[in-house]
Amino acid sequence: MFKSYVVPSSETPGHSPIYRHPKYKSGTLDCEYPDIGTLYNLFTTAVKNYSKEEFLGSRRFFSETDSFGDYEWMTAADAAEFVNDFGSGLDNVYSTNAPGVNAATGQQPLGIFSVNRPEWLLSELAAFRSRRYSVGIIDAPSVLRAEADICSASIEVIVCSVDKIPRMLDRISLTPSIKVVISMDKLDCSRPTRWIQPFDKGTTEKLKIRAKSLGIVLLDIDEVIQIGRLNPTEPMPPRPFDICTLCFSSGTTGAQKGILSTHEAFVHSSKSAILAMPLHDSTYMSYISLFHIFDRYTIYALMFNHLRIGFYSGDNANLLDDIQLLQPTIMSIVPFVLNRIYDKVAAATVGSKGLVGFLSRKGFKAKIGRIRSGKGFKHALWDRLIFDKVAALFGGRVQIMVSGSAYLDPKVQDFFRVGLSCNLVQGYGQTEIMAGGTIQTADDISTANIGIPNPGVDICLRSIPEIGYNVTDVPCPRGELMIRAKNMFLGYYMDPEKTAEAMDGEWLATGDVAQINADGSFSIIDRIKSVIKIARLMWVEPTMLEAAYSRHRLVSSVFIYGNEHEREIVAVVVPNPDTFVPWARSTSRRPDANLAELCADKRVAISVADELRAYAILSEIPIIGIIGGVYLEPKELAQVDSEFVTSTLKVRRAVVSKHYMPVFEQLYKELDCNDDPTI
Structure with missing residues (x-):
């Protein structure tokens, strides 16, 4: 069966035909969720539909034992109250002549600087409440990366975990636009968190004094919420064509670029994802940095239905413990992490000697044969003997796992399909398309491919004869992967030349070399610049x-x-x-x-x-x-x-x-x- 839909007579010289999702042959999604046009609208709709349901979860930190407890949950209604009060507080702390106001839209950026935690997502949603847009800030890899991004985006107000504050004050000369720093952690140290642990009232008081001497207003998030309650403002929700986020690329091939997205683009991408893989009542583990698009793309896609988001405890050393406690039903993951886990788990099972190795290999062969014959991912005997232990590493309830960002070895993909008793699928995306490009369907058990176009996404290949890839190649057409969709980025921040270079008319030139397989799926086979x-x-x-x-x-x-x-x-x-x-x-x-x-x-x-x-x-x-x-x-x-x-x-x-x-x-x-x- 050919998996993609080929648009008739759509090929042009040097280009393959256009490929689409077979259920959305028109290439549009206008009839799907027509009332949701912005991410803020998506959030308020979710609150309305699931107000009393658990929404955001994090593990309580116990300073006495330096350890974490169980997950504690905020309902969707609680989250909405937080967003409204914090958003109102932000209206009061922003100046009207902020240096980062976008001249075209009148919007202001809100910097967010921390690892994944509920306050990250809540801060972004609070920014949306008043037509502001988020700018995620990250430490790595350069020691000056954070300061460069803050300065480039002209950020006036930044929300951060308390551990970032000393660094920000030390380097304030590099970020002259900063006027207000808001700590996610209470500055009176009355609420224990992992990040406040090294501080006490004395050290945070010194931070306040130093900030004041530098002309910086230092508040904590609870203080801003209180300001919002005492001085309430009316929400000014964003419009679909407003900016929702500025995301700086990771800089694989050079200096990072700031990528601007509109609400319309991000909603289209997340809508496309949930249509490609309908999921309900999901529990999701958030640990891939929210600075990047991948994790937010998944969160907003799942927000179309009931979603519980559990955040990891902030320390990679505790990640598996967090996962086992949360027991997620869906996980996003990157091959780098999967490979490291595979090396250890495979060595203890299919790669080990003696009886355990013999049984593991026999069980793997039986299960992978069952999966490939379409009989399902579970096996009563071999799961009980071997593979339930592997599944328990990820909490034992994972129903689907999605891998993206890099090539996934077929051997690793098949191993985890067997070990987790669920499908592990690959997808493809870039920040320029809000992560939403292609994905394998939930019932696709093939390997070495990135699936088919997402609903509402057009894909074709463009020949690259100078390096030997052509759409006329036999048996598989090959060329640069080109994407056209409503989830296209607005442009590179303050860089129209690079924006123009990335586009070929309506099409994004991804820089990745792909081939169209015999079954209509796509495989990434190279990167042009590498x-x-x-x-x-x-x-x-x-x-x-x-x-x-x-x-x-x-x-x-x-x-x-x-x-x-x-x-x-x-x-x-x-x-x-x-x-x-x-x-x-x-x-x-x-x-x-x-x-x-x-x-x-x-x-x-x-x-x-x-x-x-x-x-x-x-x-x-x-x-x-x-x-x-x-x-x-x-x-x-x-x-x-x-x-x-x-x-x-x-x-x-x-x-x-x-x-x-x-x-x-x-x-x-x-x-x-x-x-x-x-x-």
């Missing part, structure tokens, strides 16, 4: 190779490098300490050597290169993808230098290549590739 040309005019797709090599038992991560003067690729390999150290000690016959010493041992590096070459052949990696030489790096790239990765953990290839260039040059000298007369 393609490496090596000697003999051969092209290498580094991200796909890195994902493949990272599945080797000795490897944690891989960075591939090549250039047009060399016939082979080389790599920086970060070993998996758990498996690498005992193997390398045996290989080098140095039983007491530590990780750093083993990585510095040239004999070990040569052995790792041999292992990866053998692995490449067994894994059917193309010859041009076989690694010629290896440099062993004992630290993860983000630990070597925080600038090596973006805030979404994507590698900045140009930055990493520049840093390791002396290493690559030495590897090529050792390979003696430059003397090959055939190049």
Whole structure:
């Protein structure tokens, strides 16, 4: 069965036909939820429909034991009261001549600076109440990233967790637009939270004095709510074409860009998502940074129906504990996190020795066969014996898991479908389209693809002949993924040139290379700017190779490098300490050597290169993808230098290549590739 709908006679020279969701062949969603035009309208509708239901949950913190308790819940009606009072308070603390007022719309930005917690989402909704728009602020990866974003967006008022306040006061000269700082945590320390724990009344009082000396008004969120109650203002709800958020990109290929979205675009994206995968009475774990679009996209999509949002406790070390306590029914996740969990869980089950390994492999084979034959995700025997324990890691109630942001290894996807007894689907999106591009349907059990167009989203491919991808390619058309939809961004903040570069008429040029599979699904096969040309005019797709090599038992991560003067690729390999150290000690016959010493041992590096070459052949990696030489790096790239990765953990290839260039040059000298007369 062909999964996508092909618009008849829609192909043009150099472009494939237009593809749409088969249930929405017109490409529009105007008849779906016609009364919801803004995210604020979506929220108030949800409050009306589910006012007494649990809405936002967080774990109580006990300062006496430095530990977390159970989840405590705020109803939708409670959230609405908070948003109204806090929004009214914001009206009172904003100045009328704020530096960040958008000249075209008269709107003001509200900065939000913290990890995921109920106050993050409530602050955004309170901003919407008076036509303001949110600007998420994040620490990583640059030490000055937060200040640069605040300054760029001309933020006057910022809501943050208390731990951010000392930093903000220290660097206030870098953010001259800031006039008001609002703490999410009570400054009298009367409500214990993880963030207020290091403070006491004495230290917060000093913060107030210092803020005053700098001309900054420092309040906490409860004080602003009280101001709002004493001086109530009428809501001024946003219009569909108003700005709802300014989101700074992670900067994979260079300096980050500010991406402006309207309410209309964000509503279309979230509406499209819930139509693609109808879900009701969901419990959702929010831990992927709300600074990014992905988590908010999912939250607002699920808000079309009853939704319980449980926020993680703010510490990644507690994440699995939070999940097991919350028992979510739906989770968004990124491959980086899945891969780390897979490495540990698979090693203890299908990769282990003895009876447990034997039973796990037998059970996996039985379950994956059952899933692929359409008989469902559960198996009475093997779940009870093996896989209920895997599902319990995620609370035991997950009904659907959605992966996005990067390539997901089919082996990992199938493992969690078996282990969680539910479907793990892949989707595709960018901030420029509010995350909503494609997704696999809930009953799609295929792998190595990103599904089909979301409802109300048009997709086609554009040939890129200069790097060998064409829509006429056989058997699968290939080219740059192009997207057209109502969820298109308004533009890059104060950068019309880059906005124009990103668009081809009505179409967003994503920069990702895709192919249309025989079943009508799409697969991302490359990124235009990450393609490496090596000697003999051969092209290498580094991200796909890195994902493949990272599945080797000795490897944690891989960075591939090549250039047009060399016939082979080389790599920086970060070993998996758990498996690498005992193997390398045996290989080098140095039983007491530590990780750093083993990585510095040239004999070990040569052995790792041999292992990866053998692995490449067994894994059917193309010859041009076989690694010629290896440099062993004992630290993860983000630990070597925080600038090596973006805030979404994507590698900045140009930055990493520049840093390791002396290493690559030495590897090529050792390979003696430059003397090959055939190049």
